[in-house]
Amino acid sequence: MAKALLFGEAYADEKARIMQPLEEFKALLNERTQAELTATQHQLKQQILAAIAILMFLMVGMIAITFYIRRNILRPLDNLTLQTEAIRHGEYSTRCWTEGSNEVATLGENFNRMAIAIEQAINRFRQTENLLQHSESRLKEAQRLTQIGNWELNLASGVLYWSDEIFNIFEIDQSNFSASYESFLSLIHPDDRHKVDQAYKYSLESKVPFEISHRLFMPDGRIKWVNERCKTFYDEQGNPLRSVGTIQDISERIRVDRMKREFIATVSHELRTPLTAIRGALGLLKSGVTGELPVKAKQFVDMASQSCERLIHLINDLLDIGKIEAGKMQLKIKPLSLQLLIEEAIKENQVLADQFKVRLKLMNELPGIMIDADGNRIMQILNNLLSNAAKFSKPDQEVQIGLQQIDTDVCVWVSNKGPGISEEFKGEVFEKFFQSDSSDSRQQGGTGLGLAITKELVELMGGTITFESQPNVLTTFFIKFPISAAANNKP
Amino acid sequence: MTQKLQRILYIEDDPDIREIVRVALEALGGYSVTTFDSGYEAIKYAPQSDAQLILLDVMMPGMDGVMTLSHLRKIPQTSDIPVIFITAKVHPDEISHYLNLGAAGVIAKPFDPMELVFMVEKNWTQYYGQTS
Incomplete structure (x- = not known):
């Protein structure tokens, strides 16, 4: 029954009757779902499109911004970096881009201004450096030619600077030698070392610049002569700060001088x-x-x-001049009565004066006055002045000789009324081979060396010689010596 | 008392000067003069001479005046005879060197022959004045 019930027509009809609305509902549902789905799909499509559009827009914007950043910021910055590097490597003429009007462009412009300023400063520096190098090379050249080197000693640090020429003179390799006062002393000839050291120390104390000639002892046994000049600078309290000086190689001059003296001798x-x-x-x-x-x-x-x-x-x-120039004029100094020497000289020269019919006359006396001098050389001086005065006098004129005490000095004067010395020759009277008129020499029998020797001798004995001349009126020579301290005022 | 100077021995290599000095001393001073032209001859013959004074040139080839003097001093017959140098080398150092060697005097060349006799006499008198 159940079976019949289940498979009977009634069932099917019943079922169909029941199912029909369901089927209708189902169809309706499908239809509505389909419609909604289609609408949603459409909406979604539109949204996706919109999203894509926005994305596209954003991408374009990004690209634009990137492009802008690259073009206006990154590349100029890269360029700036490159130019900074270039400047670091000394390419001061480099300039960076200054496109646009943003801060980077301003930075670039400022950078360029700075680069120009640096370039100008560097150019000025180079010009100064060139000038300095030029002047330094000229100085070196001058030192080389004159064989003069200069040095500077910092007295606080003990650091001694030597110019290249000093190394040349001392024949020392600069690279393995450190200059110091002690190393300098060690290069001096042993016999002169103490003398130079003393001279420098005395100059430091007395604050008086000094000049000294001494020998250098070369490692191969050669001797060199140098001339040193030195001056020290002091602070306000008088403490020595630094000494500066020059050293000149004078070996050649010394050699030539010696040859000349030996030749003359x-x-x-x-x-x-x-x-x-x-x-x-x-x-x-x-x-x-x-x-x-x-x-x-x-x-x-005759x-x-x-x-x-x-x-x-x-x-x-000539022999006397040679001796004086060599510093080898030996004097036997002792206290002498100047008046006795003058009287003796007048007696000796009267014989010559007689030939010219000239009288030599002692005008006054100062018998007590003594001077420290070499008698023979005083006679040579007096003979020279008296014979000159006699030779240049006219016949029947008088040569007057006098003595005068001036404070601690005694002055001897010798005057004549001869032609005298004209203004133009006054500066040359004590020069070697001076003669106011070369024709005089033969006539008067002079050598042209007399007054030069006289001046040297007077000065060697601590005196001075001067003259006054009014041509054809009166010409007077004055020699002045300090009065002997030991024998002063003895009768 | 100083004995009278009569016999002089002169040693000089330059024949002209030798002759002039001989004539000057003989004619103007009245001395008897024997001359030699070198130190060697002087040393050889001086001991036989009876010279009272020796005049000696300094610059001579071979044996110079200084060496000749030292030899003469070693020979008994000549050791006491005073010696005067006649020389052109008259630097003060040189003069004192000659005097230290025992020379009685130094006469500088060039000399005036008229004064030579006077200078010889002066040195002679001074020498005996000091030694007596």
Whole structure:
């Protein structure tokens, strides 16, 4: 029954009747779902499209911004970085981009201004550096040519600077030598070391600059002569700060001077031998041992004799000049009465003055005055002044000689009324071979060395020599010596 | 008392000067003069001479005046004879060197022959004045 019930038509009909609304509902549901789905799908599509559109827009914006950043910020910054690097490597002419008007462009412009300023500063610096190098090379050249080097000693640190030329003079390799005062002393000839050290120390104490010539002892045994000048600077309290000085190689000058002196000495000595024979032979002829000479022959013998005397005088003067210049003029200093020497000189020179009909006259006396001097050299000085005064006087004129005490000095004056010394020659009177008129020399028998030697001798004995001249009126030479302290005012 | 100077011995290599000095001393001073032209000759012959004074040149080839003097001093016959140098080398140092060697005096060349006799006499008198 159940079976019949289940599979009967009634069931099917019933079922169909029941199912129909369901089927209708189902269809309706499907239809509505389909419609909603389609609408949703459409909406979603639209939203996706919108999202894509926004994304696209954003992407374009991003790209634009990136492009903008790259173009206006990153690249200029990169460029700036590159230019900074370039400047770091010394390319001061470099400039960076300054496109646009943003801060980076301003930065670039400022950077460029800075680069220009740096370039100008560097150019000025280079110009100054060039000038400095130029002047330094000129200084070096000058030092090389004159063989003068300079040094500076910092007295606080003990650091000693030597210029290249000093290293050249000392023949020392700069690279393995450190200059110090001690190392400098060690290069000096042992015999001169103490002298130089003392001179420097005395100069430091006395604050007086000094000049000294001394020898250097080279490692290979050679001797070099150098001349040093030194000056020290002090602070306000008088403490020494630094010493500066120069060293000049004077070996060549010393060598030439020595050769010149030796030459003069040798020639002078060699000349003395034949002159001895000439003077001797003429003297014997004049003495009459060979019999009385005819008048004319006697005149010629006198002429030869006078020339011979002049030659001997010249040789003696040359030897004196040589000795004075070499610093080898030896003086035997002792207290002497100046008046006695003057009286002796007047007596000796009156013989010569007689030839010119000139009288030598002592105007006053100062018998008590003594000076410390070499008697022979004082006589040489007086002989020179008296013979000059006599030779340049006119016949029947007088050469006056006087003495005068001036404080602690004594002055001897010798005056004549001869032609004198004109203004233009006044500066050259004590020069070697000075003669106001070259024709005078032969006539007056001078060597041109007399006054030069006289001045040197006077100064060697601590005196001074001056003159006043009014041509053809009065010419006076004054020599002044300190009065002897030891023998002062002794009767 | 100083004895009178009569006999002089002169040693000089230059023949002209030798002759002039000889004539000057003989004619103007009245001395008897013997001359030699080198130190060697002087040493050889001086001991036989009866010279009272020796005049000696300094610059001579071979044996110079200084060496000649030291030899003469070693020979008994000549050791006491005073010696005067006649020389062109008359630097103060040189003069004192000669005097230290025992020279009685130094006469500088070139000399005036008229004064030579006077200078010789002066040195002679001074020498005996000091030693007596």
